[in-house]
Amino acid sequence: MSETQRDTVLRASGVTKVYGIGAVAVQALRGVDLELFRGELLVILGPSGSGKSTLLNVIGGLDAPTGGSLRYEDHELVGASDKLLTHYRRAHVGFVFQFYNLIPSLTARENVALVTEIATSPMSAEEALEVVGLADRMDHFPAQLSGGQQQRVAIARAIAKRPQLLLCDEPTGALDATTGRLVLEVLDKVNRELRTTTALITHNAAIGAMADRVVTIADGRIARIDVNERRAAPSEVSW
Amino acid sequence: MSTLWRKLLRDILRMKGQCVAIAVLIALAVGTFVGFASTHRSLSSSRDAYYSEYRFGHVFAEVARAPRTLAEGLRAIDGVESLELRLASPGLLSLPAFDEPVSARLVGLPAVGEPELGLLHLRRGRWPEARSEDEVVVSEALASAQHLEPGDTLRALVNGRTLYLHICGIGLSPEHVYEVRPGDMFPDNRRFGVLWLRSNVLEQALGMRGTFNEAVLRLSRGVSEDEVIAAVDRALRPYGGLGAYGHARHVSARFISEELKQLEAMAFFVPSIFMAVAAFLLNIIVGRVVAIQREQIATLKALGYGNLRIGVHFVELSTLIVLLGAALGVLLGYAIGVSMTQMYAEYYRFATFRYAISGREIAASIALTLLASIAGTLGAVRRAVALRPAEAMRPASPATFRRSLLERLGLGRLLSTSGRMVLRNVSRRPLRALSSCVGIAMAVALLVTGLFFGDAMNVIIDNQFRRSQRQDVSVVFNRPVSMGVVHELRHFPGVLFVEPQRAVAATLRHGHRTYRAAISGLVREGRLQRVLSTSAQLLEVPEHGLMLSETLAKNIGVKVGDTVEVELLEGRRNAPSAVVTAIADEPFGTSAYASIDTANALAGTSPQVTSALLQIDERHRLELYRRLAELPTVAAVSSRKAMLASFDAMTEEVLLFFAFILSLAAGAMAMGVVYNAARISLSERERELATMRVIGLSRGEISVVLLGELFTLVLAALPLGCALGYGLAKATAVASSTEMYRVPLIVTPRTYVFAMAVVLFSSALVALTVRRRLDSLDLVSVLKTKE
Numbered sequence A: 001m002s003e004t005q006r007d008t009v010l011r012a013s014g015v016t017k018v019y020g021i022g023a024v025a026v027q028a029l030r031g032v033d034l035e036l037f038r039g040e041l042l043v044i045l046g047p048s049g050s051g052k053s054t055l056l057n058v059i060g061g062l063d064a065p066t067g068g069s070l071r072y073e074d075h076e077l078v079g080a081s082d083k084l085l086t087h088y089r090r091a092h093v094g095f096v097f098q099f100y101n102l103i104p105s106l107t108a109r110e111n112v113a114l115v116t117e118i119a120t121s122p123m124s125a126e127e128a129l130e131v132v133g134l135a136d137r138m139d140h141f142p143a144q145l146s147g148g149q150q151q152r153v154a155i156a157r158a159i160a161k162r163p164q165l166l167l168c169d170e171p172t173g174a175l176d177a178t179t180g181r182l183v184l185e186v187l188d189k190v191n192r193e194l195r196t197t198t199a200l201i202t203h204n205a206a207i208g209a210m211a212d213r214v215v216t217i218a219d220g221r222i223a224r225i226d227v228n229e230r231r232a233a234p235s236e237v238s239w
Numbered sequence B: 001m002s003t004l005w006r007k008l009l010r011d012i013l014r015m016k017g018q019c020v021a022i023a024v025l026i027a028l029a030v031g032t033f034v035g036f037a038s039t040h041r042s043l044s045s046s047r048d049a050y051y052s053e054y055r056f057g058h059v060f061a062e063v064a065r066a067p068r069t070l071a072e073g074l075r076a077i078d079g080v081e082s083l084e085l086r087l088a089s090p091g092l093l094s095l096p097a098f099d100e101p102v103s104a105r106l107v108g109l110p111a112v113g114e115p116e117l118g119l120l121h122l123r124r125g126r127w128p129e130a131r132s133e134d135e136v137v138v139s140e141a142l143a144s145a146q147h148l149e150p151g152d153t154l155r156a157l158v159n160g161r162t163l164y165l166h167i168c169g170i171g172l173s174p175e176h177v178y179e180v181r182p183g184d185m186f187p188d189n190r191r192f193g194v195l196w197l198r199s200n201v202l203e204q205a206l207g208m209r210g211t212f213n214e215a216v217l218r219l220s221r222g223v224s225e226d227e228v229i230a231a232v233d234r235a236l237r238p239y240g241g242l243g244a245y246g247h248a249r250h251v252s253a254r255f256i257s258e259e260l261k262q263l264e265a266m267a268f269f270v271p272s273i274f275m276a277v278a279a280f281l282l283n284i285i286v287g288r289v290v291a292i293q294r295e296q297i298a299t300l301k302a303l304g305y306g307n308l309r310i311g312v313h314f315v316e317l318s319t320l321i322v323l324l325g326a327a328l329g330v331l332l333g334y335a336i337g338v339s340m341t342q343m344y345a346e347y348y349r350f351a352t353f354r355y356a357i358s359g360r361e362i363a364a365s366i367a368l369t370l371l372a373s374i375a376g377t378l379g380a381v382r383r384a385v386a387l388r389p390a391e392a393m394r395p396a397s398p399a400t401f402r403r404s405l406l407e408r409l410g411l412g413r414l415l416s417t418s419g420r421m422v423l424r425n426v427s428r429r430p431l432r433a434l435s436s437c438v439g440i441a442m443a444v445a446l447l448v449t450g451l452f453f454g455d456a457m458n459v460i461i462d463n464q465f466r467r468s469q470r471q472d473v474s475v476v477f478n479r480p481v482s483m484g485v486v487h488e489l490r491h492f493p494g495v496l497f498v499e500p501q502r503a504v505a506a507t508l509r510h511g512h513r514t515y516r517a518a519i520s521g522l523v524r525e526g527r528l529q530r531v532l533s534t535s536a537q538l539l540e541v542p543e544h545g546l547m548l549s550e551t552l553a554k555n556i557g558v559k560v561g562d563t564v565e566v567e568l569l570e571g572r573r574n575a576p577s578a579v580v581t582a583i584a585d586e587p588f589g590t591s592a593y594a595s596i597d598t599a600n601a602l603a604g605t606s607p608q609v610t611s612a613l614l615q616i617d618e619r620h621r622l623e624l625y626r627r628l629a630e631l632p633t634v635a636a637v638s639s640r641k642a643m644l645a646s647f648d649a650m651t652e653e654v655l656l657f658f659a660f661i662l663s664l665a666a667g668a669m670a671m672g673v674v675y676n677a678a679r680i681s682l683s684e685r686e687r688e689l690a691t692m693r694v695i696g697l698s699r700g701e702i703s704v705v706l707l708g709e710l711f712t713l714v715l716a717a718l719p720l721g722c723a724l725g726y727g728l729a730k731a732t733a734v735a736s737s738t739e740m741y742r743v744p745l746i747v748t749p750r751t752y753v754f755a756m757a758v759v760l761f762s763s764a765l766v767a768l769t770v771r772r773r774l775d776s777l778d779l780v781s782v783l784k785t786k787e
């Protein structure tokens, strides 16, 4: 990794998140410090319930942290207005979820168009679907697509706006090995070709091999960060 | 088209049944509003145009006999802009090919030219020649009911003299828009009509050369009507003035303005009900859409769509449905307006009665609709917007249930498992169950109200014309006649029984409040004419003093025991006082009753009668008519049977028309609410029901859970609806009661039963379609999709 790449896109410091109050309060994040560097592929590992999704949601502006600070470039996200968070998500962040979250009443192309219509300098919906290898399925409805295909539509939708950050919460969690690898390949390709900073949650430790860095979370804290010398190709990842 | 719009359209298509149900309700709301409001405006603007173009008078006065030389003095009254003095008289017509007597009002036209006020509009033919002895213009209502044409001849009996008249024209006058026999409620155009002829004919027939008995005045702008009336009364008093009155008291004008008042009430009540139910359904549906689309909303937010855009998206959803309904509603409103106008045109005759729908009504209804739509969706939209994206991404936590009240009372063991599920479901969302219940109840209520009008009218007519009046024939004299006439009548062919009446024209005064009334002097414990209360109780005419109808008593502010001055408009024209000894709770009119002796005593005359009620042997009816027509003192002869037939025709047409529209609408409303409730429960509980099927329950068993819930709602709604309906009927009764009649609050059991049956039937239809859907529940796909 060269020094120019170690350009920080987002910096989280001392981020905490508590759900509920009083006796039923759950401390999901207990002070997380983390930097995301421009263009890197970051894999987040950790047992179920350790706070991975919470962290990703907070980073993506989907949820407000209880404490700490989150700086995206020059903007502080903690305590930001809903308007600013909406703008942040609209302009800079792409999301990919475990269950794809496509709008069932819209075709693949239209699901992507949902983003291209509101982004400032997006690629076309067709282009984005081309990138994920679905040029021939543009007019299918989600119900007519397999899980892997749906997830690739979701990725196309996430990258169509050319986001700074691509946040993926267990994107292969609901997929089998072959399909999962296909999705990982698309994510790897997007990361390499578009240089999109990508954070990917998984509970499959083997996927860590394809990352620049691997963050392990346990009980709401960062337990360790490993830096890979070499990124493995997705096809080499064992399942 | 933006992608969100496409989503919107597809969402709507997916719920087309429910959307159509709401759109229909909106259409009914908008349709009834636009229909009633545009009819109201068309009717009132036609009236205003007609009145001003044809110079309808502002003040009217009748007098026994006054010299035309008074004209100068009357014109000189401050504020009088123009004046018309004329002769008018009742008459009896005999028409070829019609056996019964036809009563008529004969109105004198100036000997030359046209009248200054109350201009005629000639539909066909021409004016009578100047000073013509035998030419006559016949009112359009009578002409079309009796198929009279210019060129036809008729025989008229006026003041005992026979006139042979040639019809030269068919016309209308603004004074007879509602052409009704004096004292009647409903027009009977076959048996009553107005004739216009040159005044020299009447002068001769009445023996009233150089005199007039009616004055019409038009006032300049901003003049006090009361002062003119007082001045006219002063001028006419020496000649037997019967008291001048403003155009608000003019019979025809009054009928129109009361009709307008009722239309106004309808234009408010009926659409409000539909609108409220539509808004409530929208609320449920959009709420459900938001619940189903939780994750989609979160995804949109994650993609960077702002709260406003998402809020707008759902408002657009409801707006689209609502606008569709509003568009349908405007069409429906037009149809309602056109058919109501057509119906009115039969009873209200204007020179031109044009129906038009105005942009204002359309704009107002659309604005109201949008408001209702926004009100209906606001809550759901707010919920959609308030969802935190991260939270929404997670499936909604399972609904919390608890044991229902019945179970907590220990009655749970009495219920089957499915019974318990039904109860828990209903009690889990008590607010929604309650509002569904109210929605269904509204349908029952609407029906009860719609049918109540028919009930009330039937009761009124039954009371008034079957139980209160029981004569076969009534004879009205053109002046008070001696009791001897009654004895004479007893010997007429076919007459079995005669009951005399004495009407005294007077102004009742209490303090500074006055009311011009005819005191009806009735035979106490009479056989043919009795006074009945709203609840059909026999009210005894007091031996001494006056019995006033409640409306009249309120009008001049008297109660039992008070004394009123009776300013006589006939005879000695003094003002004896009389004690109010009873107040009659009567459905109709502003009447004053007294015993026939009291009436004569007040008038200060020897025993006299003004009309007689006859009970006859039907076989001699025609012969009797012929003999009556020969009596010079007879002004009008009418048959109760014929009157009843014309009432029945009118009530059937008018009331059934409204009742029918309301009933259809209520049925649609019940179906809409039940269908929505069913679809919503089905969509919420598809998984649960499919799971039950997977476990091994039969189709019938799972239907019980869903349909049981529906029927619980419907059953609870029925009594609620009846109660609401009663309340609504009461409100409509009050709103549509006028000075001329009070609508009695009577709802028959048949109405309740019918209303409930319609709603049950509509619900059963819906249940059938739901059952079909349940039967085709796709178990695998339902369980596969994650909630």
Ligand SMILES: Nc1ncnc2c1ncn2[C@@H]1O[C@H](COP(=O)(O)OP(=O)(O)O)[C@@H](O)[C@H]1O
Pocket: A019, A020, A026, A027, A028, A046, A047, A048, A049, A050, A051, A052, A053, A054, A055, B391
């Ligand atoms: N909305 C919520 N309300 C209460 N607790 C929550 C909520 N969301 C997450 N949690 C809790 O926060 C902790 C972290 O959750 P999450 O970030 O989803 O973990 P992971 O994604 O690593 O499995 C868990 O204990 C979870 O139960």
Ligand SMILES: [Mg+2]
Pocket: A052, A053, A054
């Ligand atoms: Mg998670």
